[in-house]
Amino acid sequence: DARVTQTPRHKVTEMGQEVTMRCQPILGHNTVFWYRQTMMQGLELLAYFRNRAPLDDSGMPKDRFSAEMPDATLATLKIQPSEPRDSAVYFCASGATPGQGANEQYFGPGTRLTVT
Amino acid sequence: AQSVTQPDIHITVSEGASLELRCNYSYGATPYLFWYVQSPGQGLQLLLKYFSGDTLVQGIKGFEAEFKRSQSSFNLRKPSVHWSDAAEYFCAVGPPGYQKVTFGIGTKLQVIP
Numbered sequence: 129d130a131r132v133t134q135t136p137r138h139k140v141t142e143m144g145q146e147v148t149m150r151c152q153p154i155l156g157h158n159t160v161f162w163y164r165q166t167m168m169q170g171l172e173l174l175a176y177f178r179n180r181a182p183l184d185d186s187g188m189p190k191d192r193f194s195a196e197m198p199d200a201t202l203a204t205l206k207i208q209p210s211e212p213r214d215s216a217v218y219f220c221a222s223g224a225t226p227g228q229g230a231n232e233q234y235f236g237p238g239t240r241l242t243v244t
Numbered sequence: 245a246q247s248v249t250q251p252d253i254h255i256t257v258s259e260g261a262s263l264e265l266r267c268n269y270s271y272g273a274t275p276y277l278f279w280y281v282q283s284p285g286q287g288l289q290l291l292l293k294y295f296s297g298d299t300l301v302q303g304i305k306g307f308e309a310e311f312k313r314s315q316s317s318f319n320l321r322k323p324s325v326h327w328s329d330a331a332e333y334f335c336a337v338g339p340p341g342y343q344k345v346t347f348g349i350g351t352k353l354q355v356i357p
Binding site for chain 2: 132154161169170171173176179184219221223231232233235236237238
């Protein structure tokens, strides 16, 4: 049963600390998305990658957020330094090669981040 | 620019009753349309999708949706709701052949006995 995995599932940290969230996309998927979900803003796209290259990170605060794909099986989202307003659930999603029909996204379970 | 409107933030239905969740989109041509469901503490799961062909599409868990170009709508329906359908439902729209989509704000469904 192929699925997207995310670690950690929960993270509580103090303001100013670095936070790293990890995502393992479904094997063979070449597109990875990072989303942030809050009550106020709903689901926001932070960044997405295709074949490990960033295609769009316009939704990500550049001063403190960074996203990378060190290899095809790992995507990371880092926040440094973290702030209380970063508290949210962060989702990773992956998808197969575009253009082959309407390609859906497969979501991971999310990382619930609390910054105190 | 593409956009999605889900006018109902919260809906309550009785178990066994029919359900319709509304979704209106804004896009210049025929988009790709999706409905996702999110159970508490979980990620989003695809219910169904439309990109061409028959405007009535069937999905998982007994859901269906109808694409109406004239109304720019893609409403989700289920004839008889089960308590396990209580969740949040998201409509999404994207350009054809392109994976980046825009999600609606979501509709939270409550099912009462």
